[in-house]
Amino acid sequence: MTPFIEIRDLTVRFGEVEALRGVNLEILEGESLGILGRSGSGKSVLLHVLRGVETFEDISGNVIYHVARCPKCRNVEPPSKAGEKCRCGGSFEPFDADFVSLGINDRDRRDISRRIAIMLQRTFALYGDERVIVNVMRAVEEASGGSISVNRAADLLDEVNLSHRMMHVARELSGGEKQRVVLARQLAKSPMMLLADEPSGTLDPKTAELVHDSIKRAVEDFNMTMVITSHWPDVMVELTDRAFLLDRGKIISQGKPSEIAAEFAAMAGKIDERKKADVGEPIIRCKDLSKRYISIDRGVIRAVDDVSLEIYEGEIFGLVGTSGAGKTTLSKMLNGIILPTNGGIWCRIGDEWVDMTVLGADHKGRATKYMGMLHQEYTLYPYRSVIDNLTESIGLALPFELAERKAIHTLITVGFSEEEAMKVLSKNPYELSEGERHRVAMAQVLIKEPRIVVLDEPTGTMDLITKIDVSNSVLNAREELGETFLIVSHDMDFVQNVCDRAALMRDGKIVHVGTPDGVLNLMTKEEEEEMLGS
Numbered sequence: 001m002t003p004f005i006e007i008r009d010l011t012v013r014f015g016e017v018e019a020l021r022g023v024n025l026e027i028l029e030g031e032s033l034g035i036l037g038r039s040g041s042g043k044s045v046l047l048h049v050l051r052g053v054e055t056f057e058d059i060s061g062n063v064i065y066h067v068a069r070c071p072k073c074r075n076v077e078p079p080s081k082a083g084e085k086c087r088c089g090g091s092f093e094p095f096d097a098d099f100v101s102l103g104i105n106d107r108d109r110r111d112i113s114r115r116i117a118i119m120l121q122r123t124f125a126l127y128g129d130e131r132v133i134v135n136v137m138r139a140v141e142e143a144s145g146g147s148i149s150v151n152r153a154a155d156l157l158d159e160v161n162l163s164h165r166m167m168h169v170a171r172e173l174s175g176g177e178k179q180r181v182v183l184a185r186q187l188a189k190s191p192m193m194l195l196a197d198e199p200s201g202t203l204d205p206k207t208a209e210l211v212h213d214s215i216k217r218a219v220e221d222f223n224m225t226m227v228i229t230s231h232w233p234d235v236m237v238e239l240t241d242r243a244f245l246l247d248r249g250k251i252i253s254q255g256k257p258s259e260i261a262a263e264f265a266a267m268a269g270k271i272d273e274r275k276k277a278d279v280g281e282p283i284i285r286c287k288d289l290s291k292r293y294i295s296i297d298r299g300v301i302r303a304v305d306d307v308s309l310e311i312y313e314g315e316i317f318g319l320v321g322t323s324g325a326g327k328t329t330l331s332k333m334l335n336g337i338i339l340p341t342n343g344g345i346w347c348r349i350g351d352e353w354v355d356m357t358v359l360g361a362d363h364k365g366r367a368t369k370y371m372g373m374l375h376q377e378y379t380l381y382p383y384r385s386v387i388d389n390l391t392e393s394i395g396l397a398l399p400f401e402l403a404e405r406k407a408i409h410t411l412i413t414v415g416f417s418e419e420e421a422m423k424v425l426s427k428n429p430y431e432l433s434e435g436e437r438h439r440v441a442m443a444q445v446l447i448k449e450p451r452i453v454v455l456d457e458p459t460g461t462m463d464l465i466t467k468i469d470v471s472n473s474v475l476n477a478r479e480e481l482g483e484t485f486l487i488v489s490h491d492m493d494f495v496q497n498v499c500d501r502a503a504l505m506r507d508g509k510i511v512h513v514g515t516p517d518g519v520l521n522l523m524t525k526e527e528e529e530e531m532l533g534s
Contacts, residue, residue, distance in 0.1 A: 003066065004029040004079060004193075004225055005050070010061035010100070012045055012249075014431050019045040021249040023061070029078045032219060032226040034236040034257055036264045037246035039435025043229040046246070047195045050227060052099045052113040063099040065112050067192075068092035076111050078192045078225070117186035117224075118195040125182065128171035132162065132181055135170050139185035156184040159221065160214040176200075176207035180214050187218055194219060196228040198434075200235070207323065207530075208232075212239060233261030279500065280313035282348065283452065283484055284334055289343035291329050303329040305508035306343070313348070313451075316478060316485040318495040320519060321505035322530045328456065330505065331488045335454045336368040347371075347452070372450035376457040378441040380429040386411075386440055387425040390447050410443040413480050415473040439473065446477060453477075454486045459494045471497050492520060492531045 003026040010023040020042045027033055035043045048054050049063055068081040072090030082094045097108050127135050136153040157163045160180040165173060170181060179199055186194070196215060200208035216239055219226050228239060236243050236257035244254035245264055253263060291304040304326045311317045311334075319327040332338045333345060336356050345356040347367040354367040381393045390396070390410065391403045398406065404425065411421035416439065429437050438458075445453060455474070459467045475498055477483055489495050495502055496516040504512045504519045504527075512522050523531070 003027060004031075006062065006064040006066070008062040008064070010046075010049065010063060011059070012042075012049065012056055013058040017431075018249050020049075023249070023251055025244070025251065025254075027225060027227065029080055030223060030225055031242065032228070032240045034240035034243035034260070035227065035229040035246060036231070036236060036243060036260055037229075038267070040248075040433030041246040042249040043246055044197050044434065047118070047197050047227065047229065049099065051116055051118055051195055052109050059100055061100055065097045065099065067095050067097070067112060069095035069111065074107075074111050076115050076192070078223075115189060115192045116195060117183075117189055117191035117193070118197070119179065119182055119186065119199045120197050126170040126178060126185075128169075130170055131166070132157065132168050132170055132173070133166040135181055136184050136188065139188035143188045143190070152188070153184075156187050159187060159218055160184045161210065161217075162214075176211050179211050183211075183214055183218060187222065191222065191224055193225040193227070196226065198229055198231070200230070200232070208235075215239065231264075233258075233265065236261045279315045282310040283313040284311040284345070284347050284486075285309070285353075286334065286345045287343055289330070289333065289345060290341050291326075291333060291338070292341045302508045304333065304340070307508075307510050309503065309510060309513065311484065311486060313484055314478065314482055315500045316474065316487065316498050318499035318502035318516060318519075319486065319488045319505060320490065320492060320495055320502055320531060322490070322527055325505040326508040327488050327505045331454050331456065331486060334486065335371050335373055335452075336364050337373070349451075370451040371454070372445035372448055372452070373454040374442055374445050374456065374458065378438070380437060380441055380444070382429050385426050385428060386432075389429065389440060390444055394444060394448070396447065406447060407443070410447045411439070413446060413473070413477050414439045414442045415469045415476070435469065438470070442470075442473065446481065446483070449481075450483065452484045452486065454488070456488045457491075458487065458489065459491050467491075467494060470494075474498050490531045492516070496520070 005027040007023055007025040010020050011018065012020040023046065035046065037043050049056070066079045068077045068079055069075065070086035070088060070090040070092050073086060073088040075086055075088065077092055079094065081092045084092050086092055097104055097112055099109060127138065133153055136156050137148055137150060140152050141148045154163065154166065157166050160183050162177060162180045162184065165177055170178065173181065199215065200211045212235065218224070228235070230236060240257045242254065243257040243260040244251050245260050253260060287308045289304060289307040290302065293301040293303060307330060319331055321327045329338070333340050339357060346353045347356055349366055349370060354363060356364050356367060358364060380389050384393050387404060387407050390407045391398055407425060408418065408421045411424070412418055416424065424432065424436065424440070429440065432440065458470055471494060474485060478485060487495065487499060499516050501514060502516045502519045503510045504522060512519055
């Protein structure tokens with residue numbers, strides 16, 4: 001059988017770095033192929049080469065698509081359609097196109113790439129202020145060349161199990177719902193192949209399962225070939241027929257998804273042994289804290305309901321709970337981003353307690369300048385170097401020698417070696433792996449010398465090995481810098497590994513504060529399923 005895609009000796013370089021090194025692979029029509037590998041192994045680069053939209057300055061080898069194309073209307077279908085009649089009246093003929101070859105016609109490349117759907121990690125690319133149905137209708141219009149079909153858009157929302165959200169504004173959806181809207185928009189192309197780059201990496205296990213179900217159903221209903229990257233072994237086992245393991249740009253093994261997932265897990269290192277924390281006096285205190293919202297559909301929403309809590313200086317404190325439990329709202333109030341409806345919040349600066357409910361530079365402002373937050377959907381300045389991202393871009397004006405010294409020290413604190421830190425200073429974020437970008441973003445927060453750092457889902461998109469790096473980074477930052485960390489997470493494994501204490505939230509209330517193991521013992525079955533997965 002002729003393969004759908006042949007990859008021969010594919011090499012991609014970015015300066016001195018070889019992102020892919022002599023990759024050889026065949027992808028069969030209708031196959032679901034999984035890619036595993038640590039952050040920076042080349043997974044995302046390979047998907048972008050397969051997509052065929054971007055150009056790479058230093059690329060060699062071959063990526064040959066074997067398709068069927070109608071010479072009359074240029075419609076492209078998978079290779080098995082060769083010899084069949086096209087809807088225009090012509091017939092499909094075998095056609096080969098090499099996406100790496102400089103001689104390929106741009107129109108030929110576009111004919112194929114427009115039949116390829118892609119879901120990128122952390123990139124929703126939706127019209128945020130438009131309703132869900134309008135987002136999908138626009139995709140239908142683009143795919144059909146101007147024809148708008150409400151019924152077609154509604155059918156696509158049915159396909160991804162999101163009909164109950166079609167009238168919602170896109171920016172108000174959860175991460176998992178946004179991902180399914182992205183999939184519905186991509187399905188408007190009637191694609192022959194789906195490229196999915198960590199499509200559920202930022203999601204809790206329960207929400208991720210909904211996205212996986214939608215992907216699986218779409219692949220079957222549209223008879224698509226799929227290539228998917230993920231660091232979750234169950235994704236490989238559930239969604240793929242075959243998997244391969246990338247390491248430093250090379251394929252080191254391929255075979256059954258379960259075997260490759262086990263091999264990848266065995267590559268992980270160990271988390272540094274957590275030293276006994278030298279925890280001080282309370283640094284954050286809240287009493288009878290509440291936050292209410294008014295919704296036309298749902299009435300009064302008690303996002304946080306009568307919470308009292310103390311967090312101690314120098315500790316790593318976890319806020320855990322299922323989606324909608326109130327942990328993100330509580331963390332934003334503790335960080336001074338939003339004000340409470342009732343109750344009080346105080347932060348200790350030196351020996352003085354600052355009332356966070358009183359606005360102004362002499363009140364809340366005194367505390368917030370010593371607080372840092374790394375959001376789940378963090379952003380770096382893409383066309384500024386790493387050292388610029390760590391200094392000028394965030395308003396930190398220092399002489400170059402001092403800026404370089406401070407940047408290197410902070411990068412070492414978040415897990416880079418001194419040699420690695422020196423190398424990445426001159427690079428732009430798009431030249432880094434996802435894990436490296438996350439560590440730079442964390443350094444961007446720490447370089448401002450905060451006393452309190454809030455991390456919102458810090459391990460969302462990470463593979464197992466990078467998660468260990470981040471765990472070690474947090475522990476090392478606490479030891480080296482004396483920071484207090486508040487971690488909002490649904491990843492109980494991560495919380496158990498790094499947190500001294502944790503609070504379990506349920507329906508806006510704190511139901512227990514204690515050790516992570518104690519919190520785990522008090523979880524309901526639903527909470528375990530969402531925060532621990534299968």
